[in-house]
Amino acid sequence: MAKVIGLVGVGLIGGSMVLDLKEKGFASKIIGSDLSDTNLKKALELKIIDEAVDLDNLISRSDIIVLATPVNATVELVPYVLDRISEDKFVLDVGSTKSMLSDAVANHANRGNFVATHPMSGTEFSGPEAAFKGLFKDRVAIICDPEKSNPKALNVISEMYYHLDMRLILMDAHSHDEHVGYVSHLSHAISYALAVAVLDKEKDDTAIFNLAAGGFASTVRLAKSSVDMWLPIFEQNADHILPILDIYLDKLSSFRNYLEQRDTEQLGKFIKEANRIKDKLKK
Amino acid sequence: MAKVIGLVGVGLIGGSMVLDLKEKGFASKIIGSDLSDTNLKKALELKIIDEAVDLDNLISRSDIIVLATPVNATVELVPYVLDRISEDKFVLDVGSTKSMLSDAVANHANRGNFVATHPMSGTEFSGPEAAFKGLFKDRVAIICDPEKSNPKALNVISEMYYHLDMRLILMDAHSHDEHVGYVSHLSHAISYALAVAVLDKEKDDTAIFNLAAGGFASTVRLAKSSVDMWLPIFEQNADHILPILDIYLDKLSSFRNYLEQRDTEQLGKFIKEANRIKDKLKK
Incomplete structure (x- = not known):
């Protein structure tokens, strides 16, 4: 039976989810809540949500409550929502950190x-303008600590992700935060630093930034990511990110030293080792 | 009048150039030369070149000679070719470093x-399989030290780039190497180091690499780039890349230290500063 979905946080992630869930018939109605009235109005205009409501109203009227807020807000919201639900309602978050929430x-x-x-x-x-259908198709969704959710909840939420065409991987919260630290949070940190370094040097000449269209653009892309979303992620996952950042800084320093010494053999080995990433990534 | 173009190095860059130049009618015939017989055969099969010849034959029969080889080979090839041309022939390289060549x-x-x-x-x-039409459309081509080329040569080569739909920027070789160090070479160095760091840590689990599809994939994309092309670029441009790498390492270390100290204010400032890159890049 199609569900009423309550979306808390009508941004890129939550907005894209409900657009597909409505289209696929999993959701019959989307009601939305957001701290930003501007975003809530936009989400209504863009038909991401059918109705804008306050949080308590949303909790009482939804079958499934999706918390798609920055992770610092999520840690506060999950207990607040769980305090107020009946046993036939299910709650999920979609955040990038899990240990603290757990x-x-x-x-x-x-x-x-x-x-x-x-x-x-x-x-x-x-933001809601960034939401689009198909964002999650064929991507991976991680379910953390599944043994702590009841079977009915797991069933409903896995069906929800089935309707988003996602592949599920189950793991514990600690492993999630460590792996995601590597493949997502580290990438954001090095991209932010690239933007800061280049902006520091190339103060005047905006034409320069567009020179290396492909290469620079893809490496610096993540540096555009919102501070409201990413600052809480870094803070919550600092314990996992710091050792990873140290390994990264160590590798890049080695590269720098080989370059300074014009050590062709070591530089070549380094690049060939990096090239092995080709075999690890899907085409 | 359509030209006979001699392409030395039938890879991604040179191959993509001549595919468009033939289609646009700027080139009447493409003859190719390459140290790799395999690549030369592939380029023939893929109709990137019309005829495979040796270098001296290519030089004597071409109106325009395009050197699209790794930059260490280019430094040797340009004088070799200039020794053997008549005054109605023009030579260009398409490499990523210019000071040493200059x-x-x-x-x-x-x-x-x-x-x-x-x-x-x-x-x-x-390689030739990677070549495709339209690679250069609306991108920037830099002409270095234009005052050292004669007016006829500049006219012919600028017409060639006009047919590739490229925007020309003229600058001296030193400025080129410094700017390109920032927007291209640095991006490659940090991407290689990301691949090496992640491969070092995530030895066993190939599924993990595909978790963060978008973010990680775009930051690590350049780490797939060929060692034959990139090792000589790093070596030739080391003097420009080293100070840039040091600034980058310094910025990323600051980020690391703010994170270790849980300094929310400085982390937030850092990310907001990085976000300014949005205004500098074309949409």
Whole structure:
């Protein structure tokens, strides 16, 4: 039976999810809530949501409550929502960090009605205007700590991701934060630093930035990502990101030293080792 | 009048150029030469070139000679070709470094018939199979040290780039190498280091690499780039790349230290500063 979905946070991720869930018939109605009235109005205009409501109204009227807010807000929201739901309602988050959230709800009486998820897709843009259909197709969604959710909740939420055409991987919150630290958070950190370094040097000449269209653009793309979303991610996952950043800084320093010494053999080895990433990534 | 173009190095860049130049009618015939017989055969099969010849034959029969080889080979090839041309033939390179090349031909009697150019486009792939029409459309081509080429040579080569739909920017070789160090070479260095760091850590689990499809894939894309092309670029431009790499390492270390200290204010400032890159890049 099609569900009423309550979307808290009408941005890129949540907006894109409900656009597809409505189209696929999984959702009969989308009601939305957001701290920003501007974004809430835009989401209505763009037909991402059918109705704008306040949070308590949303909780009481939804079958499934999707929390698609920055991760610092999510840690506060999950217990607040779990305090107020009946046993036939399910709650999920879609955030990029899980350890702190896992701890925050570990002992909640309604923990079983919550599923910690991370649909791994996105763009460097944010807000309801950035939402589009098909964002999640064929991407991976991670379900964290599935043994802490009750079977009914897992069933409903996995069906929801089935309708988004996503592939599910189940893992514990700690492993999630470590892996995601590597493949997502580290990439954002090095991209932010690239933007800051280049802006520091190339102060005057905006034409220069567009020279290397392909290469520079793809490496610096993530540096456009929103501070409201990413600052809380870095803070919540600092313990996993710091050792990863140190390994990265160490590797790049080695490259720098080989270059300074004009050590052709070591530089060549380094690049060939990097080339092995080809075999690890899908075409 | 349509020209016979001699292409030395039948890879991604040279191959893509001649495919368009033939289609646009600027070239009447493409003859090709390459150290790799395999690539030369592939280029014939793919109709990138009309005829495979040896280098001396190519030089004597071409109106325009395009040197699209790794930059270490280019530094040797330009004087070799200039030694053997008549005054109605023109030579250009398309490499990513210019200072060393500029020095190598500074005093050549036929310097005026050579134009140092850098059409700024590409992909992470290489070889004739990677070539495709439209690679250069609306991208920037840099002409280096135009005052050292004679007016006829500049006229012919600028017409050639007109037929590739490229926008020309003229600058001296030193400025080219410094700017390109920032927007292209640095991006490659940090992407290679990302690949090496992640491969070092995530030894076993290939599924992990595909988790963060969008973000990681775009940041690590350049790490697939060929060692034959990139090792000589790093070596030739080391003097410009080293100070840039040091600025980058310094910025990323600052980010790391703010994160370790959980300094929300400085982390937020850093990300907002990085976000300014949005205004500098074309949509």
